[in-house]
Amino acid sequence: MRDAAARFAADEIMPRVESMDAASEMEPELIRAIFDAGFMGVEVAEQHGGSGSSFTAACLVIEE
Numbered sequence: 001m002r003d004a005a006a007r008f009a010a011d012e013i014m015p016r017v018e019s020m021d022a023a024s025e026m027e028p029e030l031i032r033a034i035f036d037a038g039f040m041g042v043e044v045a046e047q048h049g050g051s052g053s054s055f056t057a058a059c060l061v062i063e064e
Contacts, residue, residue, distance in 0.1 A: 001057040005064035
């Protein structure tokens with residue numbers, strides 16, 4: 001989970017940081033991409049559309 005989040009951050013977030021900071025907002029496409037990558041449902045049970053992972057995995061994603 002940590003590796004996936006680190007790759008996502010490097011590939012998707014870092015190239016946009018400067019422009020998002022300048023605009024003081026997050027790009028809507030990035031928000032959708034975070035959901036699509038499964039990072040917003042780390043602790044949500046699989047039967048409800050999440051990954052069913054642990055609190056620790058959620059912390060690792062947030063840290064990255």
